[in-house]
Amino acid sequence: MDTPKEKSGWSDRELEASIDAYLKMLDRELNGQTFKKSIENQLLRDGPLSKRSASSVEYRMQNISAVLEQMSLPRISGYMPAKNIGAGVAQRIRKVLASKVMPSAGEFAPTSDQRTLISRASNLQKKGLKVEPLGNPNPQQVSTTTTSYVRDPKIRAWVAELAKGVCEGCGQKAPFEVDGLPFLEVHHVKHLAQQGSDSITNAVALCPNCHRRCHLASDKEAFTLSLYGKVSRLVAE
Template sequence: MAAILADFPDGLDAAELARQAAERFPELLTTPGRRHSPIGQTPMAALTRSVHSEAKRSKRFIQEDSVSPVRITLISEERPWTDDELMASVRAYMQMREKALAGQPFVKAEVYRVLGHTWNRSPSAFERRMQNISAVLHMSGKAWIKGLVPASNVGAVVAQRLEGMIAEVEQREPEQLDYRGAARRPPKNLPGGSKHPSSTSVVVKRYARDPDVRAWVLKEANGVCDCCGLPAPFHDIHGPFLEVHHVRRLADRGSDTITNAVALCPNCHRRLHHGLDSPALVDGLYASVPRLRRESVDQ
């Protein structure tokens, strides 16, 4: 059946596809097994049912429920991704991400479905592409969407290409991404290292922060991490060592206010920036620290 369906054009619903298939291959209506269709079901109805089942089963077809319960579209996952497809993925991701940061509901599966229908690819292909976008945001030290774990195999060229598109959506200049993840892969041979490491100059963007906000948040924490609930791991000359973290990151246009800042131990701070469970930890902070308020870019 899959081979037969592949001979027909895209966008036909199952009933029309079955009709054309029956005209071209009359034997489909008398194939053993179709004679024993449910009582009251005609051979054509049985063929339509079979066509619909095959369309749902085969990875070469997708089902478009919102258009028609039986509409199917032939797709191909082998062709290269165009800039338009990637930009559509980035725009959709960033829209979902903004809703996630603001605590607004959205359905990822529906976004994948619409993209798949628009660009003639499977929803799962767009889900994988979204994980690539998560990886790029992770490299940039920015929040990514819960459930879209950053992919571990994004190449430098693809990553920088996606970063350029993210920058266009955010109306900023693209950044040079941090590929420290690749640097952690163990070498095949014993590394020689360098006795005299070279130095390089980098330009770092830093945000001006209100020292009163920092002081207030640290005083309110009273030496206890707002994330794990454990005492600060050590003391420095100022007392218990905790670090102030902005729950909606400043790089994500978060505010420098007490309703967006918490005090964290160094371990939790790094975990919130780099851990795969970072989105879940953020949800936990909003639930456990009463003063925190989710922010949107419109505020």
């Protein structure tokens, strides 16, 4: 969406220049470095955005913030997400972002390491996820001494937040805390090894006892099936 005074559509070159400037500022913010939005705005208008006003550039940055928030990615705190962003604009921004390297992506990136997954999900849960993560229907497989799957910490954080510290299998409170949060293990009802998806419709937050029950108990199949009746978001795969 453009401001009322500028009805001409933004070119791909203008949009990419805006996103490049935004990501440069985001990298500085995430690394504790200072910058001035007004200076970056002026630099853009002195260069590739010479036909745009200061307010138009500001609003474009708010568009970018809105898309990043929708994608559960970090955004610049000084650019509040624009409201009612057009679907066409959002799609174009997503397309450009897909070709960029996100600053500090490692903090939010999927991982096959269990300890790293727990740490990243805890950080995400503390920050708060505003948009339900899309998940990955075909998680990447990596080979180590054993076979692990690259899992998205946003899925773990979202499911843990929905559980509110209560096991979705037995209804009991989490037995302890990790990183200041109630600890529940996120279990894929259809195992990833069975080509289950890494998504909130295939994941539940369980206490360690219920988690082990799903894997080891004599009634593990019956108990697993009972989860579909207890947790309404689950979809059988």
